[in-house]
Amino acid sequence: MTMIDAAVAALVTARNAHRATPAAQVPLPDAAAAYAVQAGVARALGWFQDGASARHWKSGGPSRDATLTHAPLPPAGIWPSPADARAWPFHLRGIEAEIALRLGADVDATRAAGLDLASASALVDAMCVSIELVDSRWREALEAPALAKLADLQSHGALVLGDWQPFAPRDWSAQRCRVHIGARPVLEFQGTHSMGDPAFVLMAWLRHATQDGAVVRAGTVVTTGTWCGLPLATAGDRVLAEFPGIGQAEVQL
Template sequence: MQTDKDPTRGLTHALVAAWQTGQTTSALPWAGALGDAAAAYAAQEAVAQGMGWFRAGPAQHWKSGGPHRQAVLTHAPLPPAGVRTSPADYADMRFHTPGIEAEIALRLGRAVSPEQAAAMTPATAGPWVDAMAVSIEIVDSRWQEGGDAPALLRLADLQSHGALVLGEWVPYAARDWAAQPCEVRIGSQTPVVRQGTHPLGDPAWLLPVWLRHLTRSGATVPAGTVVTTGSWVGLLQAQRGDSVVVSFDGVGSATAQL
């Protein structure tokens, strides 16, 4: 009897089926399927191919981030059907246990080659960005265990991505991010207000790491590619029917209807 030499194939099929049916699936059978982050990223790519998300070209929208600057940052391409402009209505999409993250998205103003990505530092990354926008990431999981699923399986599942709302683009400029206020309103919940709480201190700090990830196979990242850069408020719980409003003073706002 033949055995499957690719341990991620069954995992890929399980995630593709979950996306297609709108049903969650258990992570338990796949707990040992991924040996490292490279295998998780390969699974991301296989799921994207299985779903046909990027047949027209490379992913235009990404998420990237981590809990602090010493952590290994993670990255995921975002399915285009879930990326919408504020005000965004998601009545047509199914979320299992939606969470809300208030973020700042950055847009590349020019293409970045592998050589340019390799030479980039946080101090030199800013001029590559032409615009920023308030963004709302709707976090959701295809795994029944949600955030309790193993980290590599969550990474394979687009780092638990559900959808992304983008507010109005405004010209990018370095700001005093340590003084930046952020407010999140979810349904009838008490508003959440934070100041200077981006986990990396500056949303643009992750650009070199993210771009080296995108160019690792030798591809150039096109101008106009967007990355959302991590939550200022952690993960806030929401439910179907909630209206979500995220505001950053001096940058803008974004609205989603779940």
């Protein structure tokens, strides 16, 4: 059994048993191996049937200069707002308030290769507020090695999507974000997206997603990275993310 096969088996078992497993037992050599594990887990669990590509993704990174990472998201954990996640088997409940973008056109590898920020933004037909619930199948959780987290869908737990709004250029540096977690004081942010513009992830994401001849279909959604860092919620908390002028998303944990 290769290390990739071992990592796939460990993650599939962890997901099926709802029990975390040690990442240290399946070290991965590079990002290509981590992405191969993503694909292997998706095949083993039948997330994308009959050759269909993922319709929901996450993409992002700490800055424009960093290598961005990407993960296709399993459809069972995609919920419209307001969502009730009380029955979902979380190990932890990290909160990322984000903007999700929806493609209005198909994109193949040739089209993706020629994109710049303006032409990539022009492919988007709608946006919404999203809450990504961060979780881990690794026992080390957020302290797991970076490649292990990438293999585990970059620590994805579930995704809550608010109401869709038409997408248009805006001054993202002035965009405000408020996050309510249970009875805690409201967290407030402005212009805190790591790329300065959520659409910046589109170029790298679409090139990644169209490799090996895949086509990203119109209607595919990508959530683009946190505005609020990663505060941790607990079971029983109600979480509300608000982006004034765009909308909100809500989930009961």
